[in-house]
Amino acid sequence: MDFQLTDEQRAIRDMYRSFAQKELTPEYVRWLDENTTFLPDDMYQKLAELGTMGIGIPEEYGGLGLGSIEHCLIMEELSTAGISVGFCAGIAEVFGGRPILALGTEAQKREHLPRIVEGKEKWSLAMTEPDGGTDILGAIRTSAVKTEDHYVVKGTKMWISGAHVADFLTTLVITDKDTERKKGLSVLIIDAKAPGVTIRPIEKMGVHGCGVNEIVFEDVEVPVENLLGEENRGWYGLLKVLNPERISTSVFSLAIARSAFDMALRYAKERTAFGKTIGSFQILQHYLADIAVEIENARNLIYKCAWLHDTGQPYDVEACMAKIVACRASELAARYGMEIMGGYGFAMEYDMQRHFRDYKQMMFSPISDEMAKNYIAQSYGLPRSY
Ligand SMILES: Cc1cc2nc3c(=O)[nH]c(=O)nc-3n(C[C@H](O)[C@H](O)[C@H](O)COP(=O)(O)OP(=O)(O)OC[C@H]3O[C@@H](n4cnc5c(N)ncnc54)[C@H](O)[C@@H]3O)c2cc1C
Structure with missing residues (x-):
């Protein structure tokens, strides 16, 4: 068993991490949340130039031709900076490119895939x-x-x-x-x-x-x-792209958890009460440790799904599990993050309130936790409950 990223995967992750640090500053991401309903064209194009809209699209159609692991790495970095950035950057490939790749004719692939990659078509x-x-x-x-x-x-x-x-x-x-x-x-x-x-x-x-x-x-x-x-036969066709979509949305939840954790940790190390930093109080240490455990748990399951996908193995049950675990991580991080930041967590000028609002979307979309649990239970031979 090898948990190591390859040199190429590390390089991709580091490149997007640097891009995010430079371009997706907290001020920019806050501006997006307050003023936009989609990534502005200039940023969309910058991301397209890096190949972001065609991570998994084969090179013959202009894409990067990479696997699910690389997709997760890139989306994790972009979404940790700002969940909306990852969401907007991923949507054309996940909702357009992947269905066309799975179901489309050669003519449909030639017509649309290069334009998706270039950031000229949104889906x-x-x-x-x-x-x-x-x-x-x-x-x-x-x-x-x-x-x-x-x-x-x-x-x-x-x-x-x-x-x-x-x-x-x-x-x-x-x-x-x-x-x-x-x-x-x-x-x-x-x-x-x-x-x-x-x-x-x-x-x-x-x-x-x-x-x-x-x-x-x-x-x-x-x-x-x-x-x-x-x-x-459209239902059966679309099912082929829904499992990979579950991995993508799990990454969004993981990214929210990471972002909320980083903010809470920084705050706990700086804020003082009773002559100590609040991070020296055991209960807050436990909050942070609990979030760290959930993040690690979610990341391992998500990347396992990505690896199963890339090696051609089934992962529909694991994708449901990853979705649930990642949602839990984001929920815990946003909730404990609010506790740790006290009143400031509730203030609109700090970002914790945004994580608290954002995590909820992934709880029921694209599939609710309840339905994901139904599929998991059925996979163990239990009767369909609905
Ligand atoms: C912000 C957002 C973005 C979205 N983006 C897209 C998109 O791009 N494209 C798209 O097609 N859809 C999209 N959706 C839709 C999303 O996939 C649905 O909201 C989701 O499938 C749940 O459906 P519903 O909201 O109709 O809830 P319902 O299906 O009405 O479910 C309501 C409640 O009942 C529970 N429930 C239902 N059946 C069962 C059962 N058998 N067992 C146990 N519990 C059950 C659910 O878990 C949930 O708690 C989006 C939704 C939101 C809110």
Whole structure:
């Protein structure tokens, strides 16, 4: 068993760490949280020039052609500086590039992947609907009726990250309503600016720098060539990209935990009470030790999933576990971080309140902890409880 990063992996991590220290200062990240709903173009382009939008996209399409471990390393560094930065930087590859790589035709790959890598195309994944995300098969209503040369799409999607800036929407639709639901779904590439597409931003509590939206499709005409993968096999196709997405969101939680821990530790070493630094009180030491344990735990599980992915082994159960453990780490770090900083933790001018708001998003998205536990339990032969 080898826990060592390769020289190349260390170099990649260090390069992004230096980039983050120089460009993603606490002031910049605070500005993003207070003023933006997506990464500004200049920063998006700087990150694209480093190859960030095509980490796992093969070199023949302009990407870096790296594995999941490298993806995690890069996202961990960017997201530790600011969760919204990692989120915005990862979205085009995870929601556009990966589905195209897994399901797309050669023509679709040639058309879109190089533009994603260059930062010229942004993508969102539109699965969830107003009636539910966990039971998407029960809740989906958005339909696409095929005519001679296009599909006509009607319906509403909910909570779609980054759709307000997206060029394309990877969209799950019903194409055969008369069969078992999972056998009648397809994935369409929908032009976000097409007539009939209305995108409405939704205000939310945290991760302000990457906004979410409701999308209404009113008789939107989508060319038949925009079918991604096989018609009526879209559900099975998308499942292939959902496990890697779980690793990515676990990294966001890990990054929040790391960031909150670093801040709390610094504060505990500086703040004094009763003539001592507060970091000399055993209970606060235990808070910090507890967070450190959870961070280490989460990192080990996340990178194990990445390694399983890169070596072609199954990891769907481990990805659910990593998601839960990483969420716990971020929750504990944000909660104890607030305790350690006392009143200052509650002040808007310090960043701990942001971690406290941000961690919550990853608790239920892309999959809730409850549902992740259902899958884990089922993997041990327990009956499906729902
Ligand atoms: C900020 C944000 C960003 C998002 N980004 C995207 C995106 O880019 N694309 C996209 O498609 N979706 C996105 N989502 C949607 C997200 O994936 C869903 O919110 C998530 O799947 C949960 O669905 P829901 O909110 O409808 O909750 P529900 O499905 O209504 O669940 C409500 C509660 O019931 C519990 N529950 C449901 N079923 C069970 C069960 N069988 N056993 C135990 N508990 C159960 C859940 O765990 C949860 O606690 C985003 C959501 C948010 C809030």
